[in-house]
Amino acid sequence: MAxxxxxxxxxxxxxxxxxxxxxxxxxxxxxxxxxxxxxMKQLGYVPNSSARxxxxxxxxxxxxxxxxxxxxxxxxLIEAMEERASELGxxxxxxxxxxxxxxxxxxxxxxxxxxxxxxVMTSVxxxxxxxEPFLQSGPIVLCNEYRAESQVSMxxxxxxxxxxxxxxxxxxxxxxxxxxxSGGRESHVSFERKLGFTEALQEKAITFHTEMxxxxxxxxxxxxxxxxxxxxxxPEVDGIFTGSDEVAAGIIYEAGxxxxxxxxxxxxxxxxxxxxxxxxxxxxxTISQPVREMAEKTxxxxxxxxxxxxxxxxxxxxxxxxxxxxxSSKRKTLSFQ
Amino acid sequence: MAxxxxxxxxxxxxxxxxxxxxxxxxxxxxxxxxxxxxxMKQLGYVPNSSARxxxxxxxxxxxxxxxxxxxxxxxxLIEAMEERASELGxxxxxxxxxxxxxxxxxxxxxxxxxxxxxxVMTSVxxxxxxxEPFLQSGPIVLCNEYRAESQVSMxxxxxxxxxxxxxxxxxxxxxxxxxxxSGGRESHVSFERKLGFTEALQEKAITFHTEMxxxxxxxxxxxxxxxxxxxxxxPEVDGIFTGSDEVAAGIIYEAGxxxxxxxxxxxxxxxxxxxxxxxxxxxxxTISQPVREMAEKTxxxxxxxxxxxxxxxxxxxxxxxxxxxxxSSKRKTLSFQ
DNA sequence: TTGTATGCGTTATCAG
DNA sequence: CTGATAACGCATACAA
Numbered sequence: 001m002a003x004x005x006x007x008x009x010x011x012x013x014x015x016x017x018x019x020x021x022x023x024x025x026x027x028x029x030x031x032x033x034x035x036x037x038x039x040m041k042q043l044g045y046v047p048n049s050s051a052r053x054x055x056x057x058x059x060x061x062x063x064x065x066x067x068x069x070x071x072x073x074x075x076x077l078i079e080a081m082e083e084r085a086s087e088l089g090x091x092x093x094x095x096x097x098x099x100x101x102x103x104x105x106x107x108x109x110x111x112x113x114x115x116x117x118x119x120v121m122t123s124v125x126x127x128x129x130x131x132e133p134f135l136q137s138g139p140i141v142l143c144n145e146y147r148a149e150s151q152v153s154m155x156x157x158x159x160x161x162x163x164x165x166x167x168x169x170x171x172x173x174x175x176x177x178x179x180x181x182s183g184g185r186e187s188h189v190s191f192e193r194k195l196g197f198t199e200a201l202q203e204k205a206i207t208f209h210t211e212m213x214x215x216x217x218x219x220x221x222x223x224x225x226x227x228x229x230x231x232x233x234x235p236e237v238d239g240i241f242t243g244s245d246e247v248a249a250g251i252i253y254e255a256g257x258x259x260x261x262x263x264x265x266x267x268x269x270x271x272x273x274x275x276x277x278x279x280x281x282x283x284x285x286t287i288s289q290p291v292r293e294m295a296e297k298t299x300x301x302x303x304x305x306x307x308x309x310x311x312x313x314x315x316x317x318x319x320x321x322x323x324x325x326x327x328s329s330k331r332k333t334l335s336f337q
Numbered sequence: 338m339a340x341x342x343x344x345x346x347x348x349x350x351x352x353x354x355x356x357x358x359x360x361x362x363x364x365x366x367x368x369x370x371x372x373x374x375x376x377m378k379q380l381g382y383v384p385n386s387s388a389r390x391x392x393x394x395x396x397x398x399x400x401x402x403x404x405x406x407x408x409x410x411x412x413x414l415i416e417a418m419e420e421r422a423s424e425l426g427x428x429x430x431x432x433x434x435x436x437x438x439x440x441x442x443x444x445x446x447x448x449x450x451x452x453x454x455x456x457v458m459t460s461v462x463x464x465x466x467x468x469e470p471f472l473q474s475g476p477i478v479l480c481n482e483y484r485a486e487s488q489v490s491m492x493x494x495x496x497x498x499x500x501x502x503x504x505x506x507x508x509x510x511x512x513x514x515x516x517x518x519s520g521g522r523e524s525h526v527s528f529e530r531k532l533g534f535t536e537a538l539q540e541k542a543i544t545f546h547t548e549m550x551x552x553x554x555x556x557x558x559x560x561x562x563x564x565x566x567x568x569x570x571x572p573e574v575d576g577i578f579t580g581s582d583e584v585a586a587g588i589i590y591e592a593g594x595x596x597x598x599x600x601x602x603x604x605x606x607x608x609x610x611x612x613x614x615x616x617x618x619x620x621x622x623t624i625s626q627p628v629r630e631m632a633e634k635t636x637x638x639x640x641x642x643x644x645x646x647x648x649x650x651x652x653x654x655x656x657x658x659x660x661x662x663x664x665s666s667k668r669k670t671l672s673f674q
Numbered sequence: 675t676t677g678t679a680t681g682c683g684t685t686a687t688c689a690g
Numbered sequence: 691c692t693g694a695t696a697a698c699g700c701a702t703a704c705a706a
Contacts, residue, residue: 004700005700015701016701016702022701023701050698050699050700051698051699051701052700052701054698055699056700
């Protein structure tokens with residue numbers, strides 16, 4: 001493997017001059033420049049990136065923490081992030097936490113050991129006190145997830161309002177005994193969503209059936225299980241708010257195998273507007289998030305924090321959502337209220 | 338940021354000794370060891386990974402090249418790869434090529450510039466002659482994709498046979514005018530599949546309608562377009578072989594919006610056994626691939642090639658598939674043959 | 675416009 | 691068992 005030294009020798013010049021043309025800096029004659037370029041070609045020279053990293057204290061790499069890539073929401077997020085990062089000349093390391101506190105901390109170590117210049121967290125498992133110290137090693141930006149108390153930049157949408165609108169829609173469709181089915185860990189996001197859910201119920205003076213809350217449903221299989229749990233234990237259920245299109249799809253699939261009609265007997269809403277929500281029969285009422293915009297903004301914010309180290313000005317961007325009403329919830333409103 | 342030097346000073350010892358305890362090498366008194374550990378803690382010392390890389394010529398990082406993360410097949414692949422790599426102490430860089438030759442080459446440069454120790458390619462866009470030179474910079478392993486002529490390790494399944502079985506199944510269901518709808522670029526994989534498709538037709542003396550070949554369909558939207566192209570131009574079509582569950586889902590979705598019945602009028606098969614194929618109505622007949630096993634084997638092969646640099650023995654692993662017959666193709670066999 | 679010298683933080687070699 | 695010293699490959703102050 002040729003080094004800068006080899007190139008310099010072959011061109012009959014010094015390492016410095018070679019370095020100058022590599023980083024195209026000024027002050028180098030066109031003639032010598034060509035001589036060096038020629039030599040580089042001849043030797044198949046490529047700058048060694050480990051050496052550059054050590055010397056320049058930059059890695060041009062960022063880590064993106066997420067639960068798992070195959071969760072379509074996070075998949076979409078990292079897809080867009082990688083594209084934007086690539087445009088800015090950055091590499092992206094995938095860090096799947098699988099909702100493990102330990103793995104989350106392990107991956108944050110990448111920041112500490114200078115393997116990455118910055119970190120994006122799309123979910124937060126540990127208490128914030130565990131995370132905060134890592135901010136001294138480099139910038140962290142929260143995307144999707146948020147923490148009110150923390151001094152970091154955040155990019156997300158208003159999950160409380162989204163859940164509120166979705167729930168209100170179920171109520172308007174005549175639902176009165178609504179189950180709340182959401183995903184794993186207790187994140188700020190799910191906290192906010194449940195807040196919106198209960199606000200809507202309260203506003204319409206509808207009872208919040210705490211027995212009808214399921215907090216372990218994240219994917220299609222969970223949705224299938226949730227359907228049985230709910231219909232067996234609470235046959236009076238007439239509406240289900242879910243935290244993801246996958247869970248909603250699982251419910252709808254199992255309903256299809258049973259005598260329950262959707263939306264007739266039970267109206268269902270999903271979240272995220274995945275392709276799946278459009279393809280299911282019935283199609284799923286859901287909340288669309290501007291995933292790509294949020295992902296790109298996140299990378300841009302992180303990028304600018306990496307570049308302007310000094311100016312540590314945490315910023316916050318809140319994006320709009322849209323309620324997409326589809327067939328899984330659309331039914332004749334009972335003449336009730 | 339504390340360095341090894343700081344730790345040495347604080348402990349009143351030399352860098353060498355500190356280095357020894359970091360890499361727990363023998364020959365260091367328990368007492369001094371403790372003294373050093375104490376000092377490291379006190380300073381919050383963490384070894385600088387850039388320096389280690391430069392010194393050891395290892396990055397403990399691999400690059401995984403794929404078209405896009407949100408294609409569920411590749412998403413599943415990289416999910417499993419990241420997990421296995423993580424177990425082996427390796428980081429994974431996501432490299433989305435978007436089927437661009439240039440991006441593929443750009444990402445391969447990571448190997449050349451020593452930013453990664455090895456590369457996994459799950460698709461190959463460029464001619465093999467373009468790729469081959471990179472083998473001199475480090476190991477490359479092909480997963481899913483394969484190249485008969487090349488001297489690299491490969492992990493994949495028999496796409497020819499899978500397509501053959503799938504097509505044969507359509508024929509057994511009474512299909513006689515079968516369309517072939519597959520994805521973008523001309524890969525070896527798609528070549529093999531088409532081979533299996535034509536073999537099945539030939540064996541049953543059924544005409545291969547080359548007009549009924551679509552080669553640009555990769556996702557749900559494409560499937561939707563393909564449905565219209567096909568049914569408008571060839572209303573006699575009675576079977577469709579597709580290269581992915583997404584495309585099949587798009588077709589089924591559009592059929593649902595029209596007067597066409599699936600599988601009654603047209604039988605459809607997908608590929609990959611995504612969750613989607615089970616959830617669609619009708620559920621999609623498809624080919625299941627042992628994605629996780631292939632992904633893990635790929636990482637293990639790459640790992641061993643990284644570790645045992647010298648022994649460059651390209652290996653090849655072929656995995657089994659399964660035809661899963663579901664409703665999208667199941668129909669009363671016409672009393673025909 | 676070009677070159678010299680130095681250091682980024684580690685680890686390996688070799689001498690003590 | 692321990693430590694001084696030399697790389698690893700590059701970029702940058704400083705000198706010329």
